[in-house]
Amino acid sequence: xxxxxxxxxxxxxxxxxxxxxxxxxxxxxxxxxxxxxxxxxxxxxxxxxxxxxxxxxxxxxxxxxxxxxxxxxxxxxxxxxxxxxxxxxxxxxxxxxxxxxxxxxxxxxxxxxxxxxxxxxxxxxxxxxxxxxxxxxxxxxxxxxxxxxxxxxxxxxxxxxxxxxxxxxxxxxxxxxxxxxxxxxxxxxxxxxxxxxxxxxxxxxxxxxxxxxxxxxxxxxxxxxxxxxxxxx
Amino acid sequence: xxxxxxxxxxxxxxxxxxxxxxxxxxxxxxxxxxxxxxxxxxxxxxxxxxxxxxxxxxxxxxxxxxxxxxxxxxxxxxxxxxxxxxxxxxxxxxxxxxxxxxxxxxxxxxxxxxxxxxxxxxxxxxxxxxxxxxxxxxxxxxxxxxxxxxxxxxxxxxxxxxxxxxxxxxxxxxxxxxxxxxxxxxxxxxxxxxxxxxxxxxxxxxxxxxxxxxxxxxxxxxxxxxxxxxxxx
DNA sequence: ACCTGAACACCGTTCAAGT
DNA sequence: ACCTGAACACCGTTCAAGT
Numbered sequence: 001x002x003x004x005x006x007x008x009x010x011x012x013x014x015x016x017x018x019x020x021x022x023x024x025x026x027x028x029x030x031x032x033x034x035x036x037x038x039x040x041x042x043x044x045x046x047x048x049x050x051x052x053x054x055x056x057x058x059x060x061x062x063x064x065x066x067x068x069x070x071x072x073x074x075x076x077x078x079x080x081x082x083x084x085x086x087x088x089x090x091x092x093x094x095x096x097x098x099x100x101x102x103x104x105x106x107x108x109x110x111x112x113x114x115x116x117x118x119x120x121x122x123x124x125x126x127x128x129x130x131x132x133x134x135x136x137x138x139x140x141x142x143x144x145x146x147x148x149x150x151x152x153x154x155x156x157x158x159x160x161x162x163x164x165x166x167x168x169x170x171x172x173x174x175x176x177x178x179x180x181x182x183x184x185x186x187x188x189x190x191x192x193x194x195x196x197x198x199x200x201x202x203x204x205x206x207x208x209x210x211x212x213x214x215x216x217x218x219x220x221x222x223x224x225x226x227x228x229x230x231x232x233x
Numbered sequence: 234x235x236x237x238x239x240x241x242x243x244x245x246x247x248x249x250x251x252x253x254x255x256x257x258x259x260x261x262x263x264x265x266x267x268x269x270x271x272x273x274x275x276x277x278x279x280x281x282x283x284x285x286x287x288x289x290x291x292x293x294x295x296x297x298x299x300x301x302x303x304x305x306x307x308x309x310x311x312x313x314x315x316x317x318x319x320x321x322x323x324x325x326x327x328x329x330x331x332x333x334x335x336x337x338x339x340x341x342x343x344x345x346x347x348x349x350x351x352x353x354x355x356x357x358x359x360x361x362x363x364x365x366x367x368x369x370x371x372x373x374x375x376x377x378x379x380x381x382x383x384x385x386x387x388x389x390x391x392x393x394x395x396x397x398x399x400x401x402x403x404x405x406x407x408x409x410x411x412x413x414x415x416x417x418x419x420x421x422x423x424x425x426x427x428x429x430x431x432x433x434x435x436x437x438x439x440x441x442x443x444x445x446x447x448x449x450x451x452x453x454x455x456x457x458x459x460x461x462x463x464x465x466x
Numbered sequence: 467a468c469c470t471g472a473a474c475a476c477c478g479t480t481c482a483a484g485t
Numbered sequence: 486a487c488c489t490g491a492a493c494a495c496c497g498t499t500c501a502a503g504t
Contacts, residue, residue, distance in 0.1 A: 019488085023484060054480075054487050114351060117396050122414035125472065127426060134428035148435035153448055157386075160393040163350050167443075177301075181355035193360060195367035202381035210462050215386055222455030229443050252469085268499065275497060287499075288469050 019049065021059040025069045032070055037111040040070065067115045072123025074112060078102045080132045091139035096216045098132060103158040103212060116159050130155070136158025142224045150223035157215055165208060252282065254292040258302045265303055270344040273303065300348045307345060307354025311335045313365045324372035328387075329449045331365060336391040336445060343399025349392050363388070373459045383456035390448055398441060 017023060017124025027048050028040050042063060046053040060066045083089060106113040130151060137147050137154070182204055190197045250256060260281050261273050273298060279286040293299045316322060316330025339346040363384060370380050370387070415437055423430045 009476075041476090043476080052489055052491090053478075054490080057493060114347065116264045117350065117393060118347060119410045120397075120414045122410070122417040127417060127421060127429065131426045131428050134432060138428065144273075145435045146433060148432040149439065149444060149447060150451070151432075151436065151452060152444075153390075156393050156397070157390070160350060160385045160389050164353075164389070181353045183353040184360060188360060193364045195364050195371065196360065199367060199377060199381040199384075202378045203383070203384065206382065211382060211385075214382060214459065214462060217384060218452065218459045219457030220455070221452070222451030223254070223458050225458070226447065226454050229447060274495090276495080285470055285472090286497080287471080290498075291468060 018056060019051065021058060021069075024049065024056060024059055025066070025073060028066060028070050029073050032109065032112075037067065037070070037115075039065065039110060042066075043105070044146050055115070059177035064119050067112065068119050068121060068123065070110050071116055071121055072125050074105060074109065075102075075121075075123070075125035075129060077105050078125070078129055080128070090232055091136050092217075092220060095133065095136040095220065096213055098129075098136065099154060099158050099216055100212065102129060102155075103162050106159060106162035107166045110163055113166055117156075135222070137223070140220070140224050141180055143227070145228050146226065149228065153219050153223065154216070157219060161212060161215070241464040252284065252288060252292060254302075257282065257289060257292050257307060258299070261299060261303050262306050265342065265345075270300065270303070270342060270348075273300065275299070293324070297348070297352050300345065300355055301356065304345050304349055304354055305358050307338060307342065308335075308354075308356065308358035308362060310338050311358070311362055313361070324369050325450075325453060328366065328453070329446055331362075331369065332387060332391050332449055333445065335362060335388075336395050338390060339395035340399045343396055346392050346395035346399055348394055350389075353407050370453070370456070373457050376460070378461050379456055379459065382461065383452070386452050386456065387449070390452060394445060394448070 024045065028045055031040050031044065031048060042053045042056055045066075046056055050057075056066075060069070078098070078099060079101040081212055082101045083094035085094075106116070133154060134147065137150060138144075140147070142150070185196060185200060185204060188196050196203065257278065261278055264277065264281060265273050273314075275286045275289055276301075289299075311331070312334040313331060315334045316327035318327075323350070339349070366384055366387060367380065370378075370383060373380070375383070384393055418429060418433060418437060421429050421433075429436065
């Protein structure tokens with residue numbers, strides 16, 4: 001009786017595909033899209049691939065490396081030609097459009113943005129993005145070292161903003177934090193926190209897209225007009 | 234025989250102190266200082282307080298809230314008078330000094346910085362810091378709405394930098410990531426990534442303190458000189 | 467009201483043993 | 486070389502039951 005079971009189940013799941021790094025990461029991306037990065041665990045991934053968690057360690061060093069690979073896969077979706085192509089177009093407009101596209105991609109997966117802040121990405125798609133941002137910012141005519149250091153600021157701002165404000169099944173706890181901050185800021189005592197009181201509506205208000213693009217412009221203007229410290233030149 | 238044990242151990246641990254929110258958070262801070270935030274778990278904390286994990290939920294909503302409370306406790310260490318006090322002193326110098334002090338505090342606890350990026354802090358000490366930064370930046374003479382929006386940029390930059398580069402028993406994986414990025418950037422193909430090649434030494438080089446204070450200056454200059462988008466005013 | 471034990475439903479990573 | 490089972494050493498959170 002039970003002896004018949006095995007051949008049948010072999011026919012049903014006949015070709016358990018061989019493990020490859022590629023296949024592992026593709027599966028990880030699929031799980032992330034459908035259930036979020038928090039479900040992309042070694043154990044869950046192994047289950048999905050019909051093996052034990054220990055098997056994955058042949059192809060992936062640890063969970064952090066796995067998440068980094070997932071991030072780079074996702075960066076393939078950034079629109080590098082955003083804002084219109086060609087040298088005719090306004091470099092600033094293009095630069096902000098590309099950075100906004102990058103932010104938008106991470107916005108859907110804030111947990112991935114958080115992991116990008118911790119473990120510096122160094123994948124293929126990340127390097128392509130850096131190359132593109134460098135070439136656009138260079139067209140500002142700013143000194144080369146300011147451009148070099150400025151890239152980090154721009155990408156860090158975009159990444160941190162996605163990590164902070166990203167949507168996606170955000171655990172209800174996050175909205176609570178925002179509420180708590182809003183409440184705390186409004187409830188503040190005029191005598192001890194006069195500046196907060198005075199700046200209060202603007203401090204927390206404003207549409208996210210406006211704040212994001214204003215931030216990009218702040219950085220771009222600052223990068224162009226702020227020379228490196230003497231000691232670093 | 235065993236009956237004698239109990240009274241003895243009662244005398245050794247006589248007054249198991251009553252649980253309070255205060256006591257829980259103080260213990261959490263102590264564990265973090267000696268072993269890092271990753272050890273500040275509900276279970277470990279309960280063990281330290283000689284109780285079960287479920288008891289803590291009377292005083293603390295969840296792990297995220299616990300970490301937020303630990304963060305605010307730590308923010309008491311920020312030197313709000315850094316850079317010299319008084320209206321005589323240069324506001325920019327003072328502002329950068331306060332922000333650097335904030336960054337330094339978080340630098341010792343990068344995991345806390347990470348949690349600050351995710352769960353907006355709203356504690357007492359955080360509000361005091363915001364108040365101080367607001368009052369310093371106001372002295373720049375920049376329009377009030379630019380100051381209001383700019384605060385976020387400055388604090389986010391400081392927090393993200395601490396989260397990224399923070400030291401502290403940093404899991405050896407992080408240095409590996411930096412090495413990987415450095416290697417990847419150096420190994421890049423001139424034909425496909427000419428801009429990276431051209432900017433390469435500066436892209437990753439430079440002492441952390443110089444980059445940090447340059448970043449603050451970039452933001453300050455940008456905030457002062459970048460008007461809000463028309464639609465947001 | 468506060469505290470507890472026990473359970474539920476998970477984690478990452480290692481390692482000896484197999485093929 | 487690759488894969489596996491089993492183990493080690495943990496997690497957060499809930500909930501019925503006790504005081």
